[in-house]
Amino acid sequence: MTATRRIADLLILAAAFLAFWYGLNAVVGSTALPGPGPTLSYLANFVGTTRFLESLVSTLTSFAYALLLAYAIGLSLGVWLGAHHLSGAVGEPILVAIYSMPKITLYPVVLLIFGLGISGKVAFGALHGILPVALLSMNAIRNVPPVYLKAARTMNLSRWQVIATVLFPATLPEIVSGLRIGLTTTLLGVVLGEMFASKRGLGFLMINAISTVQPEEMLTVAIVLFTFAASANGLLLWMEHRLHHRV
Amino acid sequence: MNLSDQVHARLAGVTRIFPAMGSQQPVHALGPVDLDLRHGEFFAVVGPSGCGKSTLLEVLAGLQLPTAGAVEFEGRPVHGEVPEGVGVVFQEDASFPWLTVWDNTAFGLHRNGTDESEIKKRVDDALAFMGLRDFARAYPAQLSGGMRQRVCIARTLVLQPRLILLDEPFGALDAQTRLLMGDEVLRLWRSTGSTVLLITHALDEAAMLSDRIGAMSARPGRFMDIVETGWPRERDSKIVSEARFGEITGRLWDNLRGESLKSLGHAGMSVP
Amino acid sequence: MTSFLGMTKVGWIRLAVIVGAIGLLEVCCRLEFINPRVVIPPSMMALALFNILRSGTMNADMLRTFGSVAVAVSIAVVLGFVLGVAIHAAPRLRRTLDPFFATYYAVPIFIFYPVMVAIFGLSVVPVIMIGVAAGSVAMIIATLNGLDRIPRVLTKVARVHRMNAFDTALRLKLPAAAPYLFTGVKLAVTYGFIAVIASEFILAPAGVGHEIAFAYNDFNNRRMYGLMLLLLLVATCVNMILHTWDQRLARRRGRVAL
Numbered sequence: 010m011t012a013t014r015r016i017a018d019l020l021i022l023a024a025a026f027l028a029f030w031y032g033l034n035a036v037v038g039s040t041a042l043p044g045p046g047p048t049l050s051y052l053a054n055f056v057g058t059t060r061f062l063e064s065l066v067s068t069l070t071s072f073a074y075a076l077l078l079a080y081a082i083g084l085s086l087g088v089w090l091g092a093h094h095l096s097g098a099v100g101e102p103i104l105v106a107i108y109s110m111p112k113i114t115l116y117p118v119v120l121l122i123f124g125l126g127i128s129g130k131v132a133f134g135a136l137h138g139i140l141p142v143a144l145l146s147m148n149a150i151r152n153v154p155p156v157y158l159k160a161a162r163t164m165n166l167s168r169w170q171v172i173a174t175v176l177f178p179a180t181l182p183e184i185v186s187g188l189r190i191g192l193t194t195t196l197l198g199v200v201l202g203e204m205f206a207s208k209r210g211l212g213f214l215m216i217n218a219i220s221t222v223q224p225e226e227m228l229t230v231a232i233v234l235f236t237f238a239a240s241a242n243g244l245l246l247w248m249e250h251r252l253h254h255r256v
Numbered sequence: 257m258n259l260s261d262q263v264h265a266r267l268a269g270v271t272r273i274f275p276a277m278g279s280q281q282p283v284h285a286l287g288p289v290d291l292d293l294r295h296g297e298f299f300a301v302v303g304p305s306g307c308g309k310s311t312l313l314e315v316l317a318g319l320q321l322p323t324a325g326a327v328e329f330e331g332r333p334v335h336g337e338v339p340e341g342v343g344v345v346f347q348e349d350a351s352f353p354w355l356t357v358w359d360n361t362a363f364g365l366h367r368n369g370t371d372e373s374e375i376k377k378r379v380d381d382a383l384a385f386m387g388l389r390d391f392a393r394a395y396p397a398q399l400s401g402g403m404r405q406r407v408c409i410a411r412t413l414v415l416q417p418r419l420i421l422l423d424e425p426f427g428a429l430d431a432q433t434r435l436l437m438g439d440e441v442l443r444l445w446r447s448t449g450s451t452v453l454l455i456t457h458a459l460d461e462a463a464m465l466s467d468r469i470g471a472m473s474a475r476p477g478r479f480m481d482i483v484e485t486g487w488p489r490e491r492d493s494k495i496v497s498e499a500r501f502g503e504i505t506g507r508l509w510d511n512l513r514g515e516s517l518k519s520l521g522h523a524g525m526s527v528p
Numbered sequence: 529m530t531s532f533l534g535m536t537k538v539g540w541i542r543l544a545v546i547v548g549a550i551g552l553l554e555v556c557c558r559l560e561f562i563n564p565r566v567v568i569p570p571s572m573m574a575l576a577l578f579n580i581l582r583s584g585t586m587n588a589d590m591l592r593t594f595g596s597v598a599v600a601v602s603i604a605v606v607l608g609f610v611l612g613v614a615i616h617a618a619p620r621l622r623r624t625l626d627p628f629f630a631t632y633y634a635v636p637i638f639i640f641y642p643v644m645v646a647i648f649g650l651s652v653v654p655v656i657m658i659g660v661a662a663g664s665v666a667m668i669i670a671t672l673n674g675l676d677r678i679p680r681v682l683t684k685v686a687r688v689h690r691m692n693a694f695d696t697a698l699r700l701k702l703p704a705a706a707p708y709l710f711t712g713v714k715l716a717v718t719y720g721f722i723a724v725i726a727s728e729f730i731l732a733p734a735g736v737g738h739e740i741a742f743a744y745n746d747f748n749n750r751r752m753y754g755l756m757l758l759l760l761l762v763a764t765c766v767n768m769i770l771h772t773w774d775q776r777l778a779r780r781r782g783r784v785a786l
């Protein structure tokens with residue numbers, strides 16, 4: 010009953026969105042913003058082409074590497090700063106400052122260092138992903154109620170047992186939030202890297218479509234990216250909900 | 257007629273049923289309850305957790321509408337609005353974290369346009385009274401739970417309400433401090449002459465402070481017994497050593513034991 | 529905590545770390561461990577920035593860029609707050625929009641910059657529109673979050689004081705939600721800044737972002753690094769001011785700044 014209502018709500022929202030798109034298209038004309046019809050039929054043809062598939066594979070590969078780097082570095086950094094009090098106090102404001110810096114300004118540096126290859130966009134993606142992962146896992150560790158650790162001490166657990174049976178489960182939900190946010194920012198970083206510092210991938214397709222004025226292609230790639238991000242995000246969000254509501 | 261025989265607030269056949277929500281069944285939280293609060297009396301309500309005490313207080317304050325029955329304050333019906341002259345201290349911490357203790361206390365006075373010198377006098381008095389003078393410039397985050405609750409009491413006192421409703425205000429205090437705070441509340445009650453309704457889960461606190469004690473049954477809460485303590489108006493925590501005190505708490509516990517078991521879900525158990 | 533010259537021990541260590549990092553970069557560049565054609569030493573970046581500022585040639589671009597950010601962020605904050613309040617009042621709409629909000633920032637919104645240019649021409653308007661689009665969703669999310677966390681007892685307190693809806697909102701709900709709203713403002717600044725600069729990279733005719741892209745294509749490393757330093761300094765300063773302010777409020781309220 011509620012499920013059908015939710016689906017109905019989604020359909021209404023989708024209809025409203027399409028109507029808005031149609032309206033905007035009617036006002037600004039098809040060269041600025043193609044309508045939903047032409048865009049979707051372009052999408053249907055485009056996703057089968059090798060150009061698209063090659064770009065998709067290239068983006069996914071860089072994304073996988075970047076995510077691996079971002080998670081590994083971000084988690085280690087977060088655990089270190091969360092567990093070691095002085096380092097945390099010293100490092101947190103620096104991390105916050107770097108986090109809120111517009112890292113996109115650094116793309117020429119990435120280009121100069123890495124050239125136009127895959128390493129540049131991986132680096133750019135990881136650069137975007139490390140900080141939210143580190144900051145959230147640091148907070149997760151700091152927020153473990155001290156009474157948990159005291160309780161663990163009364164049970165004579167070894168250091169590793171404490172980590173495995175108390176710290177890890179207690180911090181997991183928040184760490185998963187960090188991983189989820191890190192996932193979106195890493196993807197953004199990879200796409201930005203492809204737009205400005207690469208000749209391959211969906212980001213490159215997008216910037217290329219912009220400069221050669223092919224709005225259908227730009228919208229198509231944007232839709233693909235959004236769908237991908239939404240599914241990955243939804244998956245992690247689902248995990249997060251399960252973790253938060255376990256008792 | 258003596259003022260203290262007059263009815264100050266009245267609940268007549270008051271029932272509160274929370275309507276069904278989604279798959280949740282409707283909850284019959286309270287009543288029917290009849291209660292006459294006399295002018296200037298100190299009335300305590302005791303009862304097992306979840307029996308509808310807070311609901312009773314909110315209905316009386318006009319914060320919730322009764323499903324059936326009528327509420328009256330000073331002869332006028334209470335209907336969905338808190339009447340002027342009623343002060344409420346809630347069970348939850350309701351201090352404003354963005355204001356200092358002093359500004360928290362002055363909140364209501366600033367709102368009703370009292371002039372500055374009067375505000376200053378009343379707030380300083382109330383803070384001194386609640387033992388918060390040294391914390392006037394502190395923020396609630398720097399206080400303990402019990403101190404924050406005192407801020408809320410001070411915020412209510414400065415408005416000089418004629419009926420004060422207190423919902424477990426000392427829940428966060430240790431037993432000794434609680435007795436001392438009880439003395440303060442008695443002092444307050446005597447000096448202001450207001451009517452006080454105190455909700456508590458501590459039987460000794462109820463027995464020591466009040467003129468009358470209403471013992472409530474498990475949900476849906478009803479008054480099973482109303483005990484007249486017969487204490488003199490001039491009293492303090494020393495009465496806990498009197499024989500009468502033991503009698504009162506004993507009688508309350510006799511009534512409440514079975515109900516508390518019920519509310520824990522042991523309804524089928526035999527109760528001696 | 530021990531303090532020296534008004535700064536805590538932690539503060540001094542932090543300063544040492546930052547100075548050390550910059551110093552290390554300087555040494556690496558000077559000793560050519562890092563190719564000077566790739567990264568120039570920080571001192572030269574600073575010198576380049578100083579020359580740019582002194583010459584005054586960038587003043588118009590700076591005004592354009594930072595002005596656009598300021599206007600865009602202001603609009604985004606107000607718009608996001610209003611939309612947040614409206615969406616909060618409609619739980620069904622909110623449930624439907626939630627997954628959309630959660631993914632919004634995965635797609636760079638400034639790819640729609642050309643669409644905006646097609647509509648509004650090559651003025652500052654498209655840049656500002658992109659900044660607004662980037663900043664407002666963060667503010668909507670923060671507003672929803674803040675409104676969710678207003679303790680229910682506050683509405684009861686309001687009724688005991690017989691406050692009307694407007695007063696309740698202004699004097700109780702707004703201050704109660706303020707820390708969350710502030711987080712929204714900080715994020716709106718960050719996203720607004722990124723969106724404006726990125727739009728300028730793509731095809732704006734002027735602005736600091738455009739000048740960086742131009743300097744890069746022109747192999748003018750000094751100018752490029754000078755301008756990048758300018759952006760980073762401005763962004764960091766703004767963020768640090770907001771962060772300190774937030775922390776001061778947060779400490780008072782017994783909460784860690786987000």
Ligand SMILES: Nc1ncnc2c1ncn2[C@@H]1O[C@H](COP(=O)(O)OP(=O)(O)OP(=O)(O)O)[C@@H](O)[C@H]1O
Pocket residue numbers: 274283284285303304305306307308309310311312347457475
């Ligand atoms: N808003 C509400 N919606 C539905 N049910 C409610 C609501 N508020 C209270 N109840 C139910 O009404 C009953 C009485 O609640 P109330 O808060 O009055 O109890 P109480 O006696 O104050 O308990 P305690 O001593 O734990 O504070 C409870 O069973 C509770 O679940």
Ligand SMILES: [Mg+2]
Pocket residue numbers: 309310311347423
């Ligand atoms: Mg209660």
